[in-house]
Amino acid sequence: MHDESKREPLVHSVSSLGQITEEVSKPLNERPNKVWYIYFGISLALLLFGAISLYFTLFEGIGTWGNNKSVGWAFAITNFVFWVGIGHAGTFISAILLLFRQKWRNSINRSAETMTIFAVICAAIFPVIHLGRPWLAAWFLPYPNSRNLWVNFNSPLLWDVFAISTYFTVSLVFWYIGMVPDFATLRDQTKNKIKKKIYSLISINWNGSAQSWSRHEIVSLVLAGLAAPLVLSVHSIVSTDFATSVIPGWHTTIFPPYFVAGAIFSGFAMVLTLMIIIRKVFNFDKYITLYHFEQMTKVIILTGSLVGLAYSTEFFVAWYSGNGFELFAFVNRATGPFWWAYWIMVTCNVVSPQLFWFKKIRTSIPAILILSILINVGMWFERFVIVVTSLHRDFLPSSWTDFSATWVDAGLFIGSFGLFFTLFLLFIRVGPYVSIAEVKDLAAKKLMRRSEDHG
Amino acid sequence: MAKKVKIGFYNDEGVLLSALKVLRHKDIKIHNVFTPYPVHGLDDIIGLKKSRLPIVAFIVGALGAFGAMGFQIWSLALDWTINIGGKPGLAIPSFVPITFEIMVLSGSLSMVAVFFLRNRLFPKLKVDNIIDPRATNDHYVVSIDPECCSDFNSNELENILKETGAIEIQDKEVIE
Numbered sequence: 143m144h145d146e147s148k149r150e151p152l153v154h155s156v157s158s159l160g161q162i163t164e165e166v167s168k169p170l171n172e173r174p175n176k177v178w179y180i181y182f183g184i185s186l187a188l189l190l191f192g193a194i195s196l197y198f199t200l201f202e203g204i205g206t207w208g209n210n211k212s213v214g215w216a217f218a219i220t221n222f223v224f225w226v227g228i229g230h231a232g233t234f235i236s237a238i239l240l241l242f243r244q245k246w247r248n249s250i251n252r253s254a255e256t257m258t259i260f261a262v263i264c265a266a267i268f269p270v271i272h273l274g275r276p277w278l279a280a281w282f283l284p285y286p287n288s289r290n291l292w293v294n295f296n297s298p299l300l301w302d303v304f305a306i307s308t309y310f311t312v313s314l315v316f317w318y319i320g321m322v323p324d325f326a327t328l329r330d331q332t333k334n335k336i337k338k339k340i341y342s343l344i345s346i347n348w349n350g351s352a353q354s355w356s357r358h359e360i361v362s363l364v365l366a367g368l369a370a371p372l373v374l375s376v377h378s379i380v381s382t383d384f385a386t387s388v389i390p391g392w393h394t395t396i397f398p399p400y401f402v403a404g405a406i407f408s409g410f411a412m413v414l415t416l417m418i419i420i421r422k423v424f425n426f427d428k429y430i431t432l433y434h435f436e437q438m439t440k441v442i443i444l445t446g447s448l449v450g451l452a453y454s455t456e457f458f459v460a461w462y463s464g465n466g467f468e469l470f471a472f473v474n475r476a477t478g479p480f481w482w483a484y485w486i487m488v489t490c491n492v493v494s495p496q497l498f499w500f501k502k503i504r505t506s507i508p509a510i511l512i513l514s515i516l517i518n519v520g521m522w523f524e525r526f527v528i529v530v531t532s533l534h535r536d537f538l539p540s541s542w543t544d545f546s547a548t549w550v551d552a553g554l555f556i557g558s559f560g561l562f563f564t565l566f567l568l569f570i571r572v573g574p575y576v577s578i579a580e581v582k583d584l585a586a587k588k589l590m591r592r593s594e595d596h597g
Numbered sequence: 598m599a600k601k602v603k604i605g606f607y608n609d610e611g612v613l614l615s616a617l618k619v620l621r622h623k624d625i626k627i628h629n630v631f632t633p634y635p636v637h638g639l640d641d642i643i644g645l646k647k648s649r650l651p652i653v654a655f656i657v658g659a660l661g662a663f664g665a666m667g668f669q670i671w672s673l674a675l676d677w678t679i680n681i682g683g684k685p686g687l688a689i690p691s692f693v694p695i696t697f698e699i700m701v702l703s704g705s706l707s708m709v710a711v712f713f714l715r716n717r718l719f720p721k722l723k724v725d726n727i728i729d730p731r732a733t734n735d736h737y738v739v740s741i742d743p744e745c746c747s748d749f750n751s752n753e754l755e756n757i758l759k760e761t762g763a764i765e766i767q768d769k770e771v772i773e
Contacts, residue, residue, distance in 0.1 A: 158735055159633060159734065159735035160734055160735035163734050163735065284668070284672060290677065291677060291679065292672040292673060292676065292677055292679070294673075294679055294681060295669045295672070295673055295688075295691065295692055295695060296673075296681065296684060296688050296691040298694075300695070301694040301695055301698075304694070304695045304698040304699070305694065305698050308698040308699075308701055308702040311702060311706070312701060312702065312705050312706075315705060315706065315709050316705075319709065319712075322718070323633075323634070323733070326727075326733045327633065327733040327734055329724065329733075330727065330730035330731075330732075330733045330734060331730065331733075331734060339722055342721060342722055342723060342724045343720045343721070343722060344720070345724070346713070346718040346719055346720050346721070347717060347718050347719055347720075347721050347724055347725075347726060348718060348733075349631060349724075349726050349727045349728060349732070349733075350631045350632055350633060350732050350733050351629050351630065351631050351728075352629060352630040352631070352632070352636075352639055352640065352643060352645060353629070353645060353716070354716045354718075355632060355634075355635040355636075355639075356635070356639075356640050356645050356648060357648045357650060357712055357715065357716060358635065358712075359635050360647075360648040360650050360651060361650055361708060361709060361712045364650065364651050364654050364705075364708060365705055365708075365709070368654070368658075368701045368704060368705050369701075369705075371697075371701075372698075372701045375694065375697055375698070379694050382694075578633075579633060579634040579635070580634065582633050582634040583634040583635065586610045586634065586636075587610070589609065589610075590609055590610045590611040
């Protein structure tokens with residue numbers, strides 16, 4: 143429980159429930175400000191670069207990428223794991239913190255969930271275009287076909303198909319169910335006729351009766367209970383893409399928990415980056431407060447330390463196992479041709495989160511912004527190090543090679559950021575990006591106490 | 598079916614909850630309560646039964662899990678075994694992840710579908726069941742069926758609502 147006599151209040155200077163509706167819907171009813179246009183312009187430019195790269199990938203084939211015979215997996219898989227990881231923080235905030243009754247999640251929950259949806263969309267693009275013939279992606283589904291074969295259910299790559307699509311579907315449903323009451327609020331408040339029609343359609347007849355709220359609560363709770371193990375399973379399954387192989391550096395049992403911790407770590411960093419930006423664009427200091435940032439940095443300290451522990455455990459076991467190939471893979475990571483990538487990863491992921499132990503840094507917005515971006519960079523390099531350094535020096539020295547990314551690789555990666563930010567910036571123009579009902583729940587308790595105080 | 602009800606507006610959660618207790622105490626049947634957010638403790642006061650939606654999730658989730666495991670066993674161990682590096686066709690442990698995913702997917706989707714059906718949540722261009730636009734914004738609306746309580750006539754009901762702190766009272770027709 144959030145005891146406000148001991149902790150900071152979760153909502154500031156709200157004098158009525160109507161004020162919350164008004165403030166959240168205000169940006170939806172007026173033209174966006176300059177900052178929004180600038181961000182949107184940049185995102186669109188990045189997206190365009192991605193679209194051009196995608197065109198070349200589809201029409202020329204994945205030969206336009208830097209991948210080669212030894213390094214068969216590179217940027218695409220790195221980006222895939224990176225984006226799935228980003229999504230995990232949203233589910234952590236919306237589901238796991240709901241189960242733990244952490245009330246501070248209420249005002250940041252919607253933007254975090256939205257981030258999950260868009261991050262999973264970005265992630266899903268990469269394995270599909272990596273197929274080379276993405277139009278045959280439906281072959282992954284087990285349907286009776288003229289080839290007379292079923293799909294290989296023993297393969298972690300197939301588990302991925304099921305895990306990611308389940309994760310996306312359940313997150314989407316959870317996100318939508320949470321938004322239905324807010325759409326109803328917007329429907330009842332808007333003066334614009336066309337908007338009223340659209341909101342009527344998507345608020346599916348919601349009227350806020352006691353019975354529907356009661357069921358809504360139960361459904362949210364059970365969905366959270368299902369989504370919590372789901373999110374842990376998703377990144378565990380992603381990690382088995384590597385862990386079930388026999389490549390030194392991949393073949394480790396520590397991978398599932400290590401990947402889950404890393405996912406939540408990077409996701410929270412991304413949530414922080416995004417929230418600091420939207421707080422600036424919309425002047426949302428009232429709903430997204432320093433207290434939220436501080437709580438999230440604490441999650442980052444924990445998960446960042448877990449990631450650091452995983453790095454050292456991996457290294458220790460590589461030596462302690464007595465397996466020469468394993469030890470070589472790890473020494474090669476730290477001192478081989480990709481030493482710089484390894485040390486960027488260690489600096490950003492192990493050192494920088496530890497700075498959050500200092501209250502001064504934890505409560506300084508510029509410091510949080512810089513560190514959160516560093517962590518995102520570090521987590522991208524973590525996946526790059528795992529994927530590329532394990533492959534470029536394999537068992538046969540004759541097939542040792544180097545990897546260098548092409549502009550198409552870079553374009554797809556940058557384009558995925560363009561897609562993510564474009565979708566996000568569009569959403570905050572048309573949807574309730576702060577959960578109106580959940581914030582009212584917090585504010586009403588405060589307003590009620592006040593009315594009792596004054597008799 | 599249209600039905601005539603008397604509705605009272607409240608603007609404070611505490612006042613609403615104590616008002617509902619008073620109404621219950623006087624044996625006035627509460628037709629419905631409309632709130633902008635889920636008010637905790639409301640279900641108990643107006644005597645709502647706990648939703649059985651989780652049972653749907655459990656049953657369909659279990660069916661989904663059995664179905665997924667069964668299908669994987671049937672397709673790879675019985676129907677057409679694919680020989681991959683000499684590994685066995687009946688590999689139960691590697692069927693577990695997909696079984697779990699299908700369980701979660703079928704459980705959650707079925708529960709949500711039943712939730713929509715039970716609450717009659719369907720897309721409509723013109724919404725016909727809202728009690729008042731303020732009920733989704735900043736007011737709590739209590740509706741009472743005036744015919745159900747033979748002890749009180751219409752005026753007495755209005756007075757009781759006013760005494761409990763209602764700031765406004767209206768007569769309204771709602772669709773059952």
